[in-house]
Amino acid sequence: MAGAGVRPAVRADAGLPTELPPPLPGEALHARVARTLRGAIVAGTLPQGTRLPGHRALAGRLGVSRNTLVDALEQLEAEGYLQTRPRSGTRVAVPAPPPADAPPSPLPLSAWASRALAGAVPDVGGDYVVDFRVGQPVPELYPAGAWAQALARQARAAEYALPPDPDAELGPLETRRALAAYLNAERGARVTPDMVMLTGGTQASLDALARVFLEEGRVAALEDPTYPGARAALGATGATLWPVPVDEQGLDPAALPRQATLLYLTPGAQYPTTALLPAARQAEVVAWAARSGAFVLEDDYAADLHHGGRPPAAMQGLAPERVILLGSFSKSLAPVTRSGYLVAPREVVRVLAGTRPLTDRAPATLDARALADVLASGAYARHLRGARQAIRHRHEVLLAALDAELPGWRVTPARAGLHVHLTLPPGLPEAEVIQQAAAAGVALTPAGPLAQLPRPPAVLLAFAHLTPERLRAGVGRLARAMAPNARNSVDTSR
Incomplete structure (x- = not known):
């Protein structure tokens, strides 16, 4: 017992x-x-x-x-x-936890997280025969050999007992020097190394600037239509977003608000319309920024991928005290490097460096030094010459195919970047085009979700990642899918 x-x-x-x-x-x-x-x-x-x-x-x-x-x-x-x-x-040794009597409660998300999620544009997946959606990587245009050699050289030369660097949050000094020299020589910018901060890419730069300068009660102006990542980053802060309409010459300065804290724009190749902001409008924007006390966030996303001749000078060169230049090498070098940067007035850079340890760290030192290597050695410039030639040829092939297969659709030739903007014929909805193209195995990016203001229906076609043969085949497939609405006679025998 x-x-x-x-x-x-x-x-x-x-x-x-x-x-x-x-x-x-x-x-x-x-x-x-x-x-x-x-x-x-x-x-x-x-x-x-x-x-x-x-x-x-x-x-x-x-x-x-x-x-x-x-x-x-x-x-x-x-x-x-x-x-x-x-x-x-x-x-x-332990008792089982008591069963939950109620279903799990919703996540206690902050207002910032809720706004960030609401502002994001979901990417619709799927398997397609020809994928024209924007954001496609272009691996055959990346200088894999030059990048690997630069990484190897920097790894062998790495110093593992570095003295304390007071500017460590900005990135290695040699990389900032190389970037300043490159931007001054190739982009017409006015940059010194202490104005440069390395980032993980343009989105990281936008997030850092939005957190520092925006909050509820402030105004952020931005092009409309625009890059959705910019709208999401600026809107997540609770600031009021002021959409500024875009026409065939880019942002319309007459529609800017009287006062704002930040203005986001893409003057070198407006995203998504690809329009180039002329010098007169750039001067109007700079004058407005001086009057309103705003900083202009110049996203220079396509400058290194200009199709013909030298790219236009960066707006930052007109007013370094008011224009913050944002750039990235994810399209022209390789997404895996996550090599981005921002160029801002020294006092802005100091604030960003001071707040950075709360949310981020400078990019990996080895990658940053490899970037300095490819810039200073001339390897990046040599790579760009070949990449621009290949991209220009594919752009021309796409334009010729669209003109032959879909002459009723108005295409805006791209001066830079990796996609074209295609305005649809009157009466043809974006959703119908996307649906019929998908049924034929062709993926397109609708332009509608990129705008808040009313605009004619349009789609975007990325081209740099496709060979000339695939470009022709994709446009032919699209034309056959849209034959009842294409307003032209399409040969369906191919």
């Missing part, structure tokens, strides 16, 4: 698992056993006080070796789930 105060052992046979669940990626066998037993304890099938069978019996039940089982039990004992005492065996 059991003595007073001695709790009888609970038999484990009924609650013991009889087999192990499928392994998780990279999971060791003893960890899999521990996960199985832990789950039974948490689920309550092995209640507190349950005495487990002996090691050999339990190992045989689970189909593992005794050593594997012992490793699993030791792990669970270290975590507090089991307790082993001499002559008492191994028992479950």
